[in-house]
Amino acid sequence: MRIFSTFVFHRRQQIFNLRQFQTTTILRNPISIAPIQIPMDATEQSLRQSLSEKSSSVEAQGNAVRALKASRAAKPEIDAAIEQLNKLKLEKSTVEKELQSIISSSGNGSLNREAFRKAVVNTLERRLFYIPSFKIYSGVAGLFDYGPPGCAIKSNVLSFWRQHFILEENMLEVDCPCVTPEVVLKASGHVDKFTDLMVKDEKTGTCYRADHLLKDYCTEKLEKDLTISAEKAAELKDVLAVMEDFSPEQLGAKIREYGITAPDTKNPLSDPYPFNLMFQTSIGPSGLIPGYMRPETAQGIFVNFKDLYYYNGKKLPFAAAQIGQAFRNEISPRQGLLRVREFTLAEIEHFVDPENKSHPKFSDVAKLEFLMFPREEQMSGQSAKKLCLGEAVAKGTVNNETLGYFIGRVYLFLTRLGIDKERLRFRQHLANEMAHYAADCWDAEIESSYGWIECVGIADRSAYDLRAHSDKSGTPLVAEEKFAEPKEVEKLVITPVKKELGLAFKGNQKNVVESLEAMNEEEAMEMKATLESKGEVEFYVCTLKKSVNIKKNMVSISKEKKKEHQRVFTPSVIEPSFGIGRIIYCLYEHCFSTRPSKAGDEQLNLFRFPPLVAPIKCTVFPLVQNQQFEEVAKVISKELASVGISHKIDITGTSIGKRYARTDELGVPFAITVDSDTSVTIRERDSKDQVRVTLKEAASVVSSVSEGKMTWQDVWATFPHHSSAAADE
Amino acid sequence: MRIFSTFVFHRRQQIFNLRQFQTTTILRNPISIAPIQIPMDATEQSLRQSLSEKSSSVEAQGNAVRALKASRAAKPEIDAAIEQLNKLKLEKSTVEKELQSIISSSGNGSLNREAFRKAVVNTLERRLFYIPSFKIYSGVAGLFDYGPPGCAIKSNVLSFWRQHFILEENMLEVDCPCVTPEVVLKASGHVDKFTDLMVKDEKTGTCYRADHLLKDYCTEKLEKDLTISAEKAAELKDVLAVMEDFSPEQLGAKIREYGITAPDTKNPLSDPYPFNLMFQTSIGPSGLIPGYMRPETAQGIFVNFKDLYYYNGKKLPFAAAQIGQAFRNEISPRQGLLRVREFTLAEIEHFVDPENKSHPKFSDVAKLEFLMFPREEQMSGQSAKKLCLGEAVAKGTVNNETLGYFIGRVYLFLTRLGIDKERLRFRQHLANEMAHYAADCWDAEIESSYGWIECVGIADRSAYDLRAHSDKSGTPLVAEEKFAEPKEVEKLVITPVKKELGLAFKGNQKNVVESLEAMNEEEAMEMKATLESKGEVEFYVCTLKKSVNIKKNMVSISKEKKKEHQRVFTPSVIEPSFGIGRIIYCLYEHCFSTRPSKAGDEQLNLFRFPPLVAPIKCTVFPLVQNQQFEEVAKVISKELASVGISHKIDITGTSIGKRYARTDELGVPFAITVDSDTSVTIRERDSKDQVRVTLKEAASVVSSVSEGKMTWQDVWATFPHHSSAAADE
Structure with missing residues (x-):
């Protein structure tokens, strides 16, 4: 069921995985911006x-x-x-x-x-699926509580995530603190670059996200002003499409050009400047150790790479995973449950040899077909289309098998939760969206009333993160491949003759030595040739910012054959990162539906959650309030508990139809109604169909159909049907 | 098995549930300190x-x-x-x-x-049960990661907690953010009183916990100095026992009296002063909304009381529960995994009518007998003794049935996890440990190598928390009891005559009116009598800080009969609060054991975890590396997966004895060894006994015994025994 049509023009979502900020630095050079032509x-x-x-x-x-x-x-x-x-x-x-x-x-x-x-x-x-946090104190923007049914759903989603990824793929789970010392987030780049651009009302000091104001201006102009020319309209649409890549200067220029002022006061605005989105704190009593609430869980895994690699018997590939809270001090949270200041992430870091990104289980997902939106299609203004995953990898549309395998597993995960596969697409990052080091990135985007929402990012981040932490910590985060037999390799050997260099360059000797040793093969062989032919050569020393004259006796350059027993390398990491709250919100929208009451006088709400995620699986209703039926209900309740089916007894005197409606609205898939002491009826939520089963069968039927061992169709085909005049009033 | 003897003298643990700080304020008045005589x-x-x-x-x-x-x-x-x-x-x-x-x-x-x-x-x-966080950056004191087996155990403990408390008791689960605005923690008292006393090295500025330094001094003196007199020794022991209740002045006086200096530099120390243990941050971009990382999860429940009460159909009692991270910026964390700066709490707030604290399911736990340590026994220097819970409640040792019910449920929870019941005791808070509003408090304390550790606090906190948030937020957090028939009650009616009061007191009229209306029954009836006899009365107005003369015509006081249809009251809350990390650490100690290897040349470690918490339930070992056995192992693995038993295949060529030892050390309770293609052996970890079962039976036997449907004794009695010369070398 499609509630509303797909946006024709796709807007690039503000990136969910903000670790891609490395790309922003590059994009801040206006020359490299290639505005996309939005048809x-x-x-x-x-x-x-x-x-x-x-x-x-x-x-x-x-x-x-x-x-x-x-x-x-x-x-x-x-x-x-x-x-x-x-x-x-x-x-x-x-x-x-x-x-x-x-x-x-x-x-x-x-x-x-x-x-x-x-x-x-x-x-x-x-129904308390969620509650604005600290409501009695007027709440705080961007903070929400999960209430009882929301908690149950979240717990089911996380259990299934753990089952589907950690257990089935034998991943190594870790659980790291949220409080993180600055040094870690300095290495990862967050301290310097995890920012959004902000403007301030110059008189009141109220803060706004600069891109929000520009976006609001363009959208309103396009929707309400008929007098603007086709050229102007095209310009505004183009601004909407590329504004995420604007530098502070570009954004400021547009705000001035369009005469945008503070929305509440019409006061002039400051120039845009970066605001770091991390919640800052201080660790320990001295106030001297700055720390932050982690903006993602991934860094906790990277810093543990060495221990995890040893734990895994020094074998690649392996994956580590973490579920936990992450924090982002958004400037002005909008979009309700989709943009919040604290949220649950589930992240996987799959470490793999960069020279071999094949995946042994790829064939399990190769035949899947679903909506994909490769870079080319986006650039040429086409829309997402159904592709076969195996073919997408074979053709190189998806960079490698491991990345493809995770795309397939994410597709299975989301659709099994109840995400509509027609409103789920995998969109490839455009070249200018990706970090410079990334090999390929795909976002699982789910269509909601807010448009296409990035819910899972799946990125091949190459060796970037491990290298960054190796550099800053001084601990090599590397893997080794032992060769079955030693390999003979030709290696460049550069030996500066320190005595001669010292005599020639005195205090600068160290700089010259380092520059000589840093030459690559081509440079070194060229120097060797020049020294042999001319006896000396001009050599530029970066750190001295000048050239020096190198003589033949100052350095020896040769190629030597060496036996190597192993290869040491930094693994690549492929990172699927799940925004659990966003997935759950989209699930709410995809499962929500209304239907007329039996009398036709009102619309009743229901959530068509699959049993896997439904907050409880079954309700037990004595048809009318009497001792005998309540006893039967208790017997059934005990049996349901013994087979591990979460359920609730409702013995209120409310009419059975109202009780059905009440649990439909919570998304409870099955209801057992006790109307005798030998047999009961089981009602399925979506079809409202009912079958009659014996008392003894009730718990096991509900358990089978809840756990997917049977479908409702099987149940419907097996048991006598029941129709009740009283039901579903 | 008792590893070491019980401490003879029990030291009152630094309170785990620091919301009991309200007691501290009272105790800061030195007069109210009643030092306990430690024999x-x-x-x-x-x-x-x-x-x-x-x-x-x-x-x-x-x-x-x-x-x-x-x-x-x-x-x-x-x-x-x-x-x-x-x-x-x-x-x-x-x-x-x-x-x-x-x-x-x-x-x-x-x-x-x-x-x-x-x-x-x-x-x-x-074995990576835990890892010091950010190890490659030299770590941060008081922060630890859970590694793969630790994560699996934590996840099992939390699942069981959810099953045992939330599902079995139909509690309402909520999940609130960690970031909390100041106003909430101001109301709860944390902003003002959630502190530890700190001293600084006067020259270097290094911070220490004042009580740690005093404790270290006393302990060392007692252990190493033979020359101190019996009186001096008794004094030091007394200081150790009562120092937690010391005011900053008392603590400072002792530090000066004993000449204690900074441990590292021997420099003089500052006077002790309170340091707030909450991690502070700022919400939003303006820097104007102070916030903290929550020090406990309970406040999130209290502020949602109204919604939860409505969700529960406005019925009492009901319980809400929350599992989540909490944060405490300890001054100088010691005691490894027991005192950390970030930890997982699981908290229950059971809301109940203060006039009826009976519990319908109390009889389920009334017959339990376990170690209890009531106030009287502590004061008279006795030790904990086995009591029957039902009798303890009947005699009033435990204040009420609901508190007793939770004590029983906590006992069942902890012992089912694998906590040794001989090293678990429930200790009642002494009068001066309890907050003034609390009705009764019991801590579940588990004995570890650090002594008796408070792992669960179970407190009847009366109406304190709901009242505090009602007052600060202006939202009444109350419950209603509708009477079956209206009740006639006599009510005091005070009607100030504003006209007369205005003439007499002009600008002060409002203060006088408020003071008159605030009189309690006794005061009002006394005033009425005086006015009737003398025509006027001296009346002290607090807010004016002076007495005024009230005449008969200025106020009318009467008692009127009124019909009331309901009673409105603030519920009491009974709060079991679980430190999950502490429970897990104690579980590690209680389950850890060593035994000699078969050759007797080394001691092998094992964790005797019950299957319920074991990180994985079963390993599958092909006896030797061959295609045929590996195929069989895969078949068994599939069957184990289908019955939901977490397991691992180990096909390394290591000897079977070494592989057993390796999984014993992870606490894996069962191992299936494949030595033919028709039958396999199952080995139990603690007894090292093995039985032989057919290939078809293997998964279901392991599943039954893992899920507690069968005991190993049953298995041992049912299947042929197997002895292997190769095993357990």
């Missing part, structure tokens, strides 16, 4: 064009009429000109109406989306 | 007494000898005096040796404990 809807474009032409014609004809009148022309001539003017005005008005209707239809789309979202969110809040 | 070991006392007497005798006799010599007394007289001196010296030396041996035997006890702890901790660290 504007052809009709809209031609209408804006036509409206602008008609306006010019009307103006020209108006002038003509005035000129005729001024020159006291003949009345028929003036009348003809006026008639022509009215005709042109009519044409202009027709075009105007047409354009208005096109813009507002996309506007209506967003109205529908908002109405749908409101219905979902109202239900979620009323 | 010193009688032998030690008499030896110290005797040593001091002998020393005096030796000194006196020495003086006598010198006097005789000076007076040139006769030689035989002098010789006799010298003989007597030597005899006294010998006696003194004997007593000295005896005392030394007694002190060092208790010292040896602590040496044994330390050696044991070292063995456990080495194994835990080597």
